[in-house]
Amino acid sequence: MSDVTETIPQDSPEQGRKKSDGKIRAADGTSLKRSLNRALRRQKLRALILIAPLLIFVLVTFIAPIADMLFRSVENQIVAQTLPRTTDALADWEAASGQAPGAPVYKALYEDIFIAQERKLHTRLGSRLNYELTGASSLFRKSGRGVGDMGEVYQDQFEDFDDFWKMGENWNAFLGSDEWLAEIQAWDKASGDDQPAFEMRDGMEELFPQTAAKYEIFADFVQYEDEDNLYKEDPWALIYSSFYDDLTGPTATQIAAYDGPAAAQIKAATAAAADFETVDYAAAFADVDKDWAETPIWETIQTYSGPFTNGYFLNAVDMQKSPDGAELRPENQRVYGTLFLRTLFMSLMITGSCILLGYPVAWLLANLPARTANLLMILVLLPFWTSLLVRTSAWKVMLQQQGVINDTLVWLGIVDNFNRLALINNQTGTIIAMTHILLPFMILPLYSVMATIPPAFLRAAKSLGATNWTAFWRVYFPQSVPGIGAGSILVFILSIGYYITPEIVGGTTGTFISNRIAYHISSSLNWGLAAALGAILLAVVLALYWAYDKIVGIDNVKLGG
Amino acid sequence: MKFTKILLTSTALSAVAGVALAQEMSNDMTIVSWGGAYQNSQLKAYVEPYQELHPEVNVVWDESSNEAVAKLRAMNEAGNITWDLVDVVASDAIRLCDEGLAMEYEPNELLAEGADGTSAEDDFGDLIVSDCYIPQIVYSTTFGYRTDMVPEGAAAPSEICSVFDLETYPGKRALEKRPINNMEWALLCDGVAKDEVYDVLATPEGQEKALAKLDTIKDNVIWWSAGADTPQLLADGEVFMGSTYNGRLFSVIEEQNQPVGMMWDAQVFDLDGWIIPEGLDEARLNRVKDFIKFATDTQRLADQAKYISYGPARLSSAPLVPEDMKQHMPTDPANAGNTFLYNYEFWADYRDDIDAKFQAWLAQ
Numbered sequence: 001m002s003d004v005t006e007t008i009p010q011d012s013p014e015q016g017r018k019k020s021d022g023k024i025r026a027a028d029g030t031s032l033k034r035s036l037n038r039a040l041r042r043q044k045l046r047a048l049i050l051i052a053p054l055l056i057f058v059l060v061t062f063i064a065p066i067a068d069m070l071f072r073s074v075e076n077q078i079v080a081q082t083l084p085r086t087t088d089a090l091a092d093w094e095a096a097s098g099q100a101p102g103a104p105v106y107k108a109l110y111e112d113i114f115i116a117q118e119r120k121l122h123t124r125l126g127s128r129l130n131y132e133l134t135g136a137s138s139l140f141r142k143s144g145r146g147v148g149d150m151g152e153v154y155q156d157q158f159e160d161f162d163d164f165w166k167m168g169e170n171w172n173a174f175l176g177s178d179e180w181l182a183e184i185q186a187w188d189k190a191s192g193d194d195q196p197a198f199e200m201r202d203g204m205e206e207l208f209p210q211t212a213a214k215y216e217i218f219a220d221f222v223q224y225e226d227e228d229n230l231y232k233e234d235p236w237a238l239i240y241s242s243f244y245d246d247l248t249g250p251t252a253t254q255i256a257a258y259d260g261p262a263a264a265q266i267k268a269a270t271a272a273a274a275d276f277e278t279v280d281y282a283a284a285f286a287d288v289d290k291d292w293a294e295t296p297i298w299e300t301i302q303t304y305s306g307p308f309t310n311g312y313f314l315n316a317v318d319m320q321k322s323p324d325g326a327e328l329r330p331e332n333q334r335v336y337g338t339l340f341l342r343t344l345f346m347s348l349m350i351t352g353s354c355i356l357l358g359y360p361v362a363w364l365l366a367n368l369p370a371r372t373a374n375l376l377m378i379l380v381l382l383p384f385w386t387s388l389l390v391r392t393s394a395w396k397v398m399l400q401q402q403g404v405i406n407d408t409l410v411w412l413g414i415v416d417n418f419n420r421l422a423l424i425n426n427q428t429g430t431i432i433a434m435t436h437i438l439l440p441f442m443i444l445p446l447y448s449v450m451a452t453i454p455p456a457f458l459r460a461a462k463s464l465g466a467t468n469w470t471a472f473w474r475v476y477f478p479q480s481v482p483g484i485g486a487g488s489i490l491v492f493i494l495s496i497g498y499y500i501t502p503e504i505v506g507g508t509t510g511t512f513i514s515n516r517i518a519y520h521i522s523s524s525l526n527w528g529l530a531a532a533l534g535a536i537l538l539a540v541v542l543a544l545y546w547a548y549d550k551i552v553g554i555d556n557v558k559l560g561g
Numbered sequence: 562m563k564f565t566k567i568l569l570t571s572t573a574l575s576a577v578a579g580v581a582l583a584q585e586m587s588n589d590m591t592i593v594s595w596g597g598a599y600q601n602s603q604l605k606a607y608v609e610p611y612q613e614l615h616p617e618v619n620v621v622w623d624e625s626s627n628e629a630v631a632k633l634r635a636m637n638e639a640g641n642i643t644w645d646l647v648d649v650v651a652s653d654a655i656r657l658c659d660e661g662l663a664m665e666y667e668p669n670e671l672l673a674e675g676a677d678g679t680s681a682e683d684d685f686g687d688l689i690v691s692d693c694y695i696p697q698i699v700y701s702t703t704f705g706y707r708t709d710m711v712p713e714g715a716a717a718p719s720e721i722c723s724v725f726d727l728e729t730y731p732g733k734r735a736l737e738k739r740p741i742n743n744m745e746w747a748l749l750c751d752g753v754a755k756d757e758v759y760d761v762l763a764t765p766e767g768q769e770k771a772l773a774k775l776d777t778i779k780d781n782v783i784w785w786s787a788g789a790d791t792p793q794l795l796a797d798g799e800v801f802m803g804s805t806y807n808g809r810l811f812s813v814i815e816e817q818n819q820p821v822g823m824m825w826d827a828q829v830f831d832l833d834g835w836i837i838p839e840g841l842d843e844a845r846l847n848r849v850k851d852f853i854k855f856a857t858d859t860q861r862l863a864d865q866a867k868y869i870s871y872g873p874a875r876l877s878s879a880p881l882v883p884e885d886m887k888q889h890m891p892t893d894p895a896n897a898g899n900t901f902l903y904n905y906e907f908w909a910d911y912r913d914d915i916d917a918k919f920q921a922w923l924a925q
Contacts (some may be wrong), residue, residue, distance in 0.1 A: 123659035134914040138906050141659065332769075335921040342924075401733075402798045425783050508738075508784055508923040516920070522631040524913060525656065 070538075073316075073531035076309035079301065082125040083112040087305035095299045095323055100292075106281035109292075110150055114238045115217060117144035119225065131526050132311065132321075133300040139289050146288035151237030153279050154244045161272045164265045168234040174262040175208075175215050177201045184231045195223050198230055201261075207254055210242035247273045299323070312532035336533065339513040344540070346430060346512070347495040353435045354442040354491045355484060362446035362483070367455070377447075384440050392501045395433040399424040399505070425507030433505045434495055441494060442487035449483030485557040489548065493541055513537060587844040588617050590852065593647040596624035597789075598812055599833075602868035603648070607856035610864075614855075618848070629653060633662045633838055642838045645849045651832040652741075654694040655905055663693035663836040671695070671850060675877035676859035684859075684875045688832055690905050695857060696834035696874035698865065701891035701900065702742055703828035705795055705810040706730075706802035709820045721827035722750040724802060725778055735791045735803025738784035740919035741908055742804065742829050745901060747774035749827055759907045768915055772922050784923070795821050811870040811889050825896040831903045832874065866890065 026035040048055075080087050085108035093101045116122035126140025158165040165171075173181060176198060183196035198219035205212045218239060222230045247255065247270045258266060285292035303321055304311065311321055318334040319326050328334070361380065365373050383391060398404045401420040409415040423429055453476060461471035499514040506515070513533060520530035548554070592608070594600040600622060608620050625632055626648050636642050649657065657663035668689060672681035682689070688696040704724060711717050715729050723730050724746065736743050748758050748767065751774045761767035775782075783800055785791050791805035792813045807828065813819045835857075837849055855861065862873035863881035872892035873879065879892070887893050891900075 120661045120665075124661055127656065127659050130910065131913050135910045137659070137909045332772075333917045333921050335917065335924050338924050400797060400799050503786065511924075522628040524916065525630060525634065525660070526913070 069531050070535050072528050073312050073535050074308045077307045078128050079304050082116050082121050086112045090302050106285055110281045113143050114147045139291050143288050150279055150284045151241045155237045155240040157276045158240050168232055171235050172231055175204055208246040210245045214238050214242045312528040315529055316532040343512045347492050349431050350434045350495045351488050351492045354439055358442035362443050362450055365447045366450035380440055380443050392504045424505050427510040429505040430502045430510035433501050438491045441490045445486040446483040450480055453479045586848045589619050590645045591621045593623045593625050593644050595626045602865050605868050606865035607861055611855050630656055637662050642840050644838055645845055647836050651690050654836050655691045658691045658693035664839045665692040673854050673858040677877050684877050688874050693836050694834050696832045698833050698871035700871045701807050701828035701830050703807050704802050704804050704824040705821045708822045710801045721746055725750045732801030733781050735783050735785050735794045735800045738786045740915045744771040747771040759904050807891050808869050808871050826899050827901050829901045829903050
């Protein structure tokens, strides 16, 4: 290694001293072990750089998307993100009490849903919770419409009391810092510059904690999501209800001493607010929908308030969350266990029939003269080059009750015209069609292994007195087992995730778990559940692969040579 | 010399002006639809006339309406919306709107007023079932049956409960592989009054009841999932009767001349229409808005009915539908004697729950 010798430093007295400790050293005086390690590390690094393009490609296009998708099976941030105040307020609530939560929770809910509906996030949460509780979808849609009226009670009273509170400019002059006010007034939208970000006036957060917090959110929304000029924007109804809370809340005494901008108006408003009509949020929500007055929706929100959930995984194994922990779903909702078992069973059947059908063909391919074998090979490969959908649809025409096979059987008199065989829209259909489609994946590895078995072995066995069967079973077959292994792994793993063929020919009894995954991805949009089902399927395949390795040994699998 | 200069300058100026105008409106538009005869009717009635007016516009079709909801969500997460206008059924539009994937719009701003001067909002009326939805057509899911397979001595099936009557009408049925519509029909034929169907279906007992009714024909059902399945099954004689969209049956009967009859009873009314994806840039949005205003006006919606037997979603379009097509419309009084309106809100809530039970029942 030239680069090891490149850096030989001058001998120094220090190194001279170290030499005496009896260790073997390289020419530069460092210990041999370390210098060897350094050389190896450099070598490894070089190898890593060589494979880096492929590694990065695989990471970005394969591993990362799969990991991202699987992560959805536990991810559940939407609840706490959309309803942060509610989930906090709800933390101490006991579902077992049978009572709906207290007033602070409803007030928090009002604030959360108000902000969520401005951002159009409340219906998304409704769809999410609807997977757990039927009716949540319309409940949140309705509530989104309902919160508008609740807050307006305060807004109307403030505005009726004094026109001052109607104007966005007045609010900004009151809550915004002086520098920001100067900046925003000088800002011209047409200039293309960014709108100066809102800055709160010093001390407002202490004096008007509720109002300031909501106004920050409002300002952020107007400036960055709506991209409107905040200075001219009239505030949300939510700001008014928070302002009322502050005026009548714990900081009321400090507010009385306030002498900043709009002090006169605030003083007057404080006096007036004492007589304002108030909103009973609990009653208001019960008015929007009586479900808010009952416990199930609160229980669901509480159960799913964490950033992660095992709910999807429980659902994927036919279980559900309940106050007493996980429990089995009612019998009339259990479906995934059946589907998993069916998928495994049918994949095994398909693998088995591929072996039975593929082995003789592969043997022929390997033992016929090259010309005939090539022709046969083309026949094997032909289906490979035909569209999957075309092949599956062709099976539909062949197998249906008025189809080619049934017609032929009736014509031959084997089957009675009124009792035609049901060959499609059931397990039989799926097994037939998938065996046909996956057959090349069995034949090709088998063929490539068989092609390497010297024909002389069979001849030798027979000349030593073995019958045809013994020669095959004791001499030929054991040598072809690695091909069976490779073909089986290919066929089994491909079929376990197959989707389109079972969908078309499987009816109800011949569909796989993958069909449900597809349904949840494309129709019900329950990606969390789809991800959980997918993760389980992946785990099952890996476990089976591991078992295969333990029992058969992965070294006994050959794809050729 | 001077003249050419002026000419050149003015051409250059107008070219600049042209570019400036074109910048505001994108000239490429990707429209998502269902393919087949339906997409063709949209091409003929909306897109080709629009392109005649605006030859610079280039339209790309994507036949992905089937999985539009999932694909739009994926596009949205990736932050790259490649579609400009998406054709979806109403229930999908509601989901897309809920998920914030479709744009909310003001009917009277975006859509042209009716030919008779009614505002767009009144002209479309209740059919605007979601703030994001621009309805185009009314279709219905109904049953077709093989006229040559009606048992001797029995009248042709004319009411929904023939589907559950295996004694009079033996043979296979094709039903859609989902609870929607099937559960309602089952309850109707189990003696539940029409206006109580959804109240009953909201209870676990009602759901059991519907499944029990479906259980009586389960062994004789072929479940379909693509709209083309039932017409094919009917044409092959694989089933005696099957549910599908009325336009599909129309083409089996009128265009392919198959011995198939249409049963207009308790057919489920549903809508198909446009949504504009959320998050389009301004130029593309301007183009889409311009197109939508054109493609949903009174005349254009009526034109579509020339090519396919679906009723226009605008009240003012109805008188303009060609006479010979009127009899095939689900909205024709002769056909709409006993109809059933899809309850969007109910299914948005109960879809996940009932579907789980339905699938468990199917897998048994």
